Amino acid sequence: MPHAPQLRIPATYMRGGTSKGVFFRLQDLPVAAQVPGAARDALLMRVIGSPDPYGKHTDGMGGATSSTSKCVILCTSSVADHDVDYLYGQVSIDQAFVDWSGNCGNLSSAVGPFAIAHGLIDPARVPRDGIATVRIWQANIGKTIVAHVPMANGQVQESGDFELDGVTFPAAEIQLEFLDPADEGEGGGAMFPTGNLVDTLEVPGVGTLQATLINAGIPTVFLNAADLGYTGAELQGAINDDKAALAKFEAIRAYGAVRMGLIADVAQAATRQHTPKVAFVAPPQDHVVSSGKAIAAGDVDLLVRALSMGKLHHAMMGTAAVAIGTAAAIPGTLVNQAAGGGAREAVRFGHPSGTLRVGAQARQVNGEWTVTKAVMSRSARVLMEGAVRVPADPAYAE
Template identity: 85%
Template sequence: MSHLPQIRIPATYMRGGTSKGVFFRLQDLPEAAQVPGPARDALLLRVIGSPDPYGKQIDGMGGATSSTSKTVILSKSSRPDHDVDYLFGQVSIDTAFVDWSGNCGNLSAAVGSFAISAGLIDPDRLPRDGMARVRVWQANIGKTIIAHVPMTDGAVQETGDFELDGVTFPAAEVQLEFLDPADEGDGEGGGSMFPTGNLVDHLEVPGVGTLEATMINAGIPTVFVNAAAIGYTGTELQDAINGDADALRMFETIRAYGALRMGLIKDVAEAATRQHTPKVAFVAPPADYVSSSGKAVTAGDIDLCVRALSMGKLHHAMMGTAAVAIGTAAAIPGTLVNLAAGGGERTAVRFGHPSGTLRVGAEALQVNGDWTVTKAIMSRSARVLMEGWVRVPGDALL
């Protein structure tokens, strides 16, 4: 029996924020995978090493967590006032599924750097030294991101002293502006930042009860509930949640019924085919705790505690898009996030997550009774881990 040889595809393995992913230029993909569809999904699944019933992704580039099972496709943008189009694919670990329904805010920090290094940006727009302003069109959600990428001697500056909780080593700071981040996704959420029309809803969740919930479309669709209402303190680390099968089922049920209430799905069963969105998170007032690295976080260091789940597991730090949702909700008086932070008006919030703390700013205003947000801002870092070619069996696209 004959077997097709492996094919090799130019690729770069990058860390962006607290995530890692495999980056491709669209033009470098096999022709069948240059357009959306089964061939593209099959290729990316094989690159990452999914589906893997063992949950380890040993035969691929994935790292067996939602933070490390990611892919990015970039191309020069045909849109006015944009440099590059950015498409993100969240690859399921144990099922044959690539979720294209949302963005990855962490990997957004690496998009500008990759685009510059990969020759996708007009050289005339790049300073030899200083800060490059890369205008990114986030194709999954139809939004603009501005990445401020440091340059030295005509190349991306990756090393530096910026420290990001959840990342072991310091690197150069990359500031991200998420412009008009509300009402993202496929437009099924009712066309507003708060798809139900309320800052706080009573969400009926079978087997759990009726929970107060803030459901917001900003950065990424997110369902926020109070930690105390579901038996938590908001200071939990990963093991307290991810090792508890009953807890994970509870959170998935909350997520599914939240998605239904937000109009993202038409039937609860559809939640299984939309794993990346919405996110579910729980909030609590500031409290002392010890982070996963052993670093002490004191109540005085933060405005509130937040824990969020991604792809069915508690995240080790915080998803970048969820941080945008947190910052936006915190800026709007009356949301559960705002109330956990002490209420009132604010333009920035520092929250505690399992790996430490993170600050995010948001500019929100009320117009004719409706809340809008013009931008959310946060700092991340990024660097190339490996570049060259990724290899997959020749039948990966068949």
């Protein structure tokens, strides 16, 4: 029987922060995949190599982790005063599912460089040397991100001496501003969807836990490490090798999602794997990170561990860092308490790969907490560019 040839789709494989993903221009996708729906999802799953019951992504571009099973679609912005529309898809590893419910803060750092290099930005707005300011419309959540991208000799500067824990080699620093990051479209339109800085969350089979439920950067359920029997200095193996612990965290995530108004029933959590995130916090302590480096208690304001797509993240998701910075800036949240309490506009937290600093400007307006922006630095680099190949399939090839 005849066999269809592979499709050749222009693509770029990029690292952004502590994540990697396959980047596409919208116009380069097959026509059927240029609009949201089953065709697009089928194409991106085939690009990544999902669903993969072996959990390896051997037959695709994915890396079989939540940090490396990602796709990005970009086009000239349809929104006034923005340069580029940025759509992010988190591809499930072992299920036939692409989650479009949130942003990737790490890959946000690669959006500006890709957009400049691929002609999506008005050349008049890009300096030959210095800093190019790229206004990004994050289409998943309807938010603005401003990327400050270094330029040298008319090209995006990728090499540099900026070090990011969780990334092996230094690179050029890209500063990101997440404007008005509270997600009004989620959970009833408030940064704290329940109206409380701390809630009592009842999780059948787990117990009753204190939790801060926040929509900022990405919907996140924050818990106290001690309430879960942890120190806050755990590395991936301590959580990811414990099936009972992973099941407990998934139950917490599901009931937290219901409490936040993100889903109507816990059964829906399986179709919304990317959000909310679950994280646990603890006061500073001396500890050792995954690289073997020792971190002193005095080097950080608090410790945070976060789960993504059902596993403890090797570092920290960029969007979760926004949530951490925002919650830390608001007296009374569990994050703020773990950091020692009081008002603050920046926090340095410890994660499994090291430390990260994030700033946030929060204030109360008519009794409601708002955050105007969160700021952090990342780096990005092109790993490979050209075309990705996928077997032609009527699901997306027409």
